[in-house]
Structure formats: C-alpha cells, structure tokens
Amino acid sequence: MTTPLDAAPIRSAADLADRWRSLLHPLAFAGRSLWLTWIGRDGRRLPVVVPVDDLPRTPDPVLLVRLCDVHAGVLHGQLGGAGHLALALCRPGPAEVTGDDDAWTEALRSVLDGDAWSLHLAAAGRVLPVVDGRW
Numbered sequence: 001m002t003t004p005l006d007a008a009p010i011r012s013a014a015d016l017a018d019r020w021r022s023l024l025h026p027l028a029f030a031g032r033s034l035w036l037t038w039i040g041r042d043g044r045r046l047p048v049v050v051p052v053d054d055l056p057r058t059p060d061p062v063l064l065v066r067l068c069d070v071h072a073g074v075l076h077g078q079l080g081g082a083g084h085l086a087l088a089l090c091r092p093g094p095a096e097v098t099g100d101d102d103a104w105t106e107a108l109r110s111v112l113d114g115d116a117w118s119l120h121l122a123a124a125g126r127v128l129p130v131v132d133g134r135w
Contacts, residue, residue, distance in 0.1 A: 009043025009044060010039050010043050010044075010045060010084075010086075011043050012132075013118060013120075013129040013133065016039075016120065016129075017120055017127045020035075020120050023035070023049060024090060024127070026125075027122055027123075027124075027127065028125065029092050029123065031054060031092070032090070032091045032092075033051050033054070033089075033090045034067075034089055035049060035051050035052070035087065035088040036067070036085065036086070036087055037049045038071075038074050038086065039086055040079050040083050041079075046074070046079070052067070058103050059106075059107035059108075064108070064111045065111075067111070068112070071112075075115075084118065085115060085118075086117070086120075086133075087108065087119045088119070088127070089104055089119060089120070089122065089130070090123070091123050093123055095123045095125070097121060097128075097130060104119075116133060118131050118132060119133075
C-alpha cells in the first residue's frame with residue numbers, strides 16, 4: 001500500500017524521521033539493528049529497506065566493510081552514483097544517545113566520509129536525528 005507519506009519527497013532530517021516512524025512502526029525493539037534505505041536526488045526513497053539484525057553494541061569492522069559494499073552497489077546500480085544513504089539505529093532502552101551509539105556514529109562517519117548519509121536513533125517509541133547529513 002502506498003500512502004501520501006510514501007509519495008512525498010524527503011528533503012530534511014525531519015522528513016526522514018517521519019518516514020522512519022512509519023517504516024519502523026511499532027517503535028519497540030527487543031534487540032539492536034541497523035536499517036538502511038536510499039533516497040534519490042529527487043527526494044524519493046527507493047522501495048528497498050535493509051535491516052541488519054543482531055547488531056553488536058560496538059562497531060564491527062567487517063560489518064562496516066560489508067555495509068559500504070552494499071551501499072556502493074545500490075548507489076551505482078540503482079541511483080546512478082548519487083543519492084543519500086539513510087540509516088536508523090534501532091535498539092531497546094531510552095531514546096537518548098549513549099556512548100555505544102556515539103561509537104557507531106563515529107565508525108559510520110569514518111567509512112562514509114564524503115558520501116551523503118544520515119543516522120537516526122529509534123528507541124523507546126521515538127525517532128531522533130543523530131547525524132542530519134547532507135541533503
């Protein structure tokens with residue numbers, strides 16, 4: 001089913017937070033996961049959402065390399081080499097950024113430097129922007 005929210009272009013971290021709320025409903029998580037989706041230059045989200053379940057508390061270098069490989073494949077294969085990688089870190093616990101969340105943010109920043117990307121935290125029924133990214 002397509003909703004008006006699905007059709008609206010995503011132009012900001014606030015727009016993306018609304019989209020994550022819709023995609024991740026209900027916002028309750030028993031474990032840690034990282035969700036990926038891509039947004040084209042026109043602001044439209046690709047109909048692809050990739051969840052990475054059983055995410056470790058701290059960044060895993062092998063997982064980061066694989067994440068970059070998947071991102072590059074989608075970026076070049078589906079978006080003509082230009083687009084925005086939207087990530088949502090989902091976990092149980094309070095909707096406050098923790099030291100573990102900061103570690104993931106810095107690890108993602110180190111491997112995605114130069115790319116258009118953003119990160120939201122989804123926890124305790126809320127979605128908060130952590131890295132606004134370039135739009």
